[in-house]
Amino acid sequence: MALNIAVLPGDGIGPEIIAQALRVLEVLKNEGLDMTFTEAPLGGQAYDQFGHPYPEFTQEVCRKADAVLLGAVGGPQYDNLDRPLRPERGLLAIRKDLGLFANLRPAVLFPELANASTLKPEVVAGLDIMIVRELTGDVYFGQPRGMRTNEQGVREGFNTMIYSEPEVRRIAHVAFQIAMKRQKKLCSVDKANVLETTEFWKEIVIDVAKEYPEVELSHMYVDNAAMQLIRNPKQFDVMVTGNIFGDILSDEASMLTGSIGMLASASLNESKKGLYEPSHGSAPDIAGKNLANPIATILSVAMMLRYSFDNEAAATRIENAVKKVLAAGYRTGDIYEAGTKKVSCSEMGDQIVAAL
Amino acid sequence: MALNIAVLPGDGIGPEIIAQALRVLEVLKNEGLDMTFTEAPLGGQAYDQFGHPYPEFTQEVCRKADAVLLGAVGGPQYDNLDRPLRPERGLLAIRKDLGLFANLRPAVLFPELANASTLKPEVVAGLDIMIVRELTGDVYFGQPRGMRTNEQGVREGFNTMIYSEPEVRRIAHVAFQIAMKRQKKLCSVDKANVLETTEFWKEIVIDVAKEYPEVELSHMYVDNAAMQLIRNPKQFDVMVTGNIFGDILSDEASMLTGSIGMLASASLNESKKGLYEPSHGSAPDIAGKNLANPIATILSVAMMLRYSFDNEAAATRIENAVKKVLAAGYRTGDIYEAGTKKVSCSEMGDQIVAAL
Numbered sequence A, B: 001m002a003l004n005i006a007v008l009p010g011d012g013i014g015p016e017i018i019a020q021a022l023r024v025l026e027v028l029k030n031e032g033l034d035m036t037f038t039e040a041p042l043g044g045q046a047y048d049q050f051g052h053p054y055p056e057f058t059q060e061v062c063r064k065a066d067a068v069l070l071g072a073v074g075g076p077q078y079d080n081l082d083r084p085l086r087p088e089r090g091l092l093a094i095r096k097d098l099g100l101f102a103n104l105r106p107a108v109l110f111p112e113l114a115n116a117s118t119l120k121p122e123v124v125a126g127l128d129i130m131i132v133r134e135l136t137g138d139v140y141f142g143q144p145r146g147m148r149t150n151e152q153g154v155r156e157g158f159n160t161m162i163y164s165e166p167e168v169r170r171i172a173h174v175a176f177q178i179a180m181k182r183q184k185k186l187c188s189v190d191k192a193n194v195l196e197t198t199e200f201w202k203e204i205v206i207d208v209a210k211e212y213p214e215v216e217l218s219h220m221y222v223d224n225a226a227m228q229l230i231r232n233p234k235q236f237d238v239m240v241t242g243n244i245f246g247d248i249l250s251d252e253a254s255m256l257t258g259s260i261g262m263l264a265s266a267s268l269n270e271s272k273k274g275l276y277e278p279s280h281g282s283a284p285d286i287a288g289k290n291l292a293n294p295i296a297t298i299l300s301v302a303m304m305l306r307y308s309f310d311n312e313a314a315a316t317r318i319e320n321a322v323k324k325v326l327a328a329g330y331r332t333g334d335i336y337e338a339g340t341k342k343v344s345c346s347e348m349g350d351q352i353v354a355a356l
């Protein structure tokens, strides 16, 4: 049966980078991998067409799909919309709707791009961290929430940080399973000295650990983790944490590489359906200029083949093609340095397709 | 009238570093600055003596004091205590008890120690950020909180993230006033695209800004702030944020310098009473060995003179003494590098006292 892929180009550079990712998938399709693509809007693009950042049309397309490939959402023209209509609400809505609770964000330093980091080469050379972030719980979705005037007549804003046992259990299993396929080291990040939510989180992670005796489990407070990522990031293999800490730490970790245009991400549900997107944003400033770096999106396609379609061979092949093109010196503007060959977004696509 | 200073040595290296800080204060006292010192225990030390990390005796001493000087709290021997008895609960309790809502954490790179950073010298040279963290609100203290079995029979942990208008207003004023004395740039960090608590925070900060037309106010999402601190930390002058984001970002920022043994902190209440402590922890591994770096504690004394006692002259004098000793090449083990003179904790005290 054909693999049914929903394609959501989104805003800003989204359409350009998605176009290059689709060229890579076309190569596999022409070789016989049976896939169908259905395009749908998300974010600002969806608001423009349907008046909502995650409209029903897109919901239907995505629910039917085996996997979703997303460009990026957001742009300054949407900043003054009512909050529920803004592009990022489309992102939160699709995560919740499809139950995409496991966000995998690799922070990998490509040896050819070591100079791009603001950290010293010896600190980041060989960096390869996988951050597993819970994506459908925590203070992002907890109820009650809002703004109110309390009994003393004082205005306040409030949210609920909350995790249930099944929520923690399932993300812990994902993290341990990923650790098993890597260096077998897992660091669970919490603030158990202050927050009961994360004290509870830690207890459950310790319980799940019994099923993975080979994995070396450690625990770290989130403030210390933010420091250790800078002091000695290579101490980490896999990190697992809640939605808000994961939001902060995964962005911090990706910036250690200095080349966020290279970093892919996957957000998976219980049945391996996933949404795949670059870790970077929609970069409105360079949109439509054929300047964007399509590599993070192309590597997201590799993650899709690996995690949703169990096609490790195709995933590795794409990753190797990217490595080859980097080794040959091709660079988009964001990762360009003297002595390398500057190419456009579509030329980078040409090179990767050729290297496949 | 004599300045009444409560001295809380605490655990680990606390007593050693406090001893050196007191020597610095003794110099000023001998010159005529009228001060009295009252010692009291906090943290593990207090648990050992009184069975509580913030016992009544300490409460009384601190409530009467004009300022509190703290070493550090915590140690492995207390890790298995019931949570309410652990050392860090003493810290949370004293903050709340004394109303210390404004935590000032400078992240400053001393030119002589530029090599200690894991970041490239050109990225951090001249770094001088002041992080203003709200310290008595947010998810740290919000009610309800705890663990429970919900109506569906599922166990969960939960906390309440919450900020009221007066809480945000007063910390915003502190931040704007500090910005006025510096480069007049303030960045307020929130997650207003997701959390109502911080959407509310942002609104109030924008309102308070009207009273400080000279300050250039910007807003940044916390995930982006975690990235920007690594990408280009020198873009920041003063940052202001809530308790939990401030916990994470202030530790991240201090690690940019690579020498957290140099960084002081102040936690102030509405009437300029303050608790002053080094940003680093109690370092149980080197406790009692006369190896610790007393500089962060000595610089905390300088902050005390500046913020609680309005004695800018004495504050600057201490800071200059520290600079002189660094320039002369003296280093404790944590900041030692080849070509400098390694000294013990008390020898560093000797040098700074001499330089005064």
Ligand SMILES: CC(C)[C@H](C(=O)O)[C@@H](O)C(=O)O
Pocket (backbone or CB within 6 Å): A088, A091, A092, A247, B193, B194, B223
């Ligand atoms: C846009 C925003 C809602 C989102 C998040 O906070 O999850 C983004 O920062 C991310 O990490 O994907």
Ligand SMILES: CC(C)[C@H](C(=O)O)[C@@H](O)C(=O)O
Pocket (backbone or CB within 6 Å): A193, A194, A223, B088, B089, B091, B092, B247
């Ligand atoms: C020890 C802990 C409770 C404390 C905090 O989270 O506030 C510490 O990390 C700090 O930043 O002073």
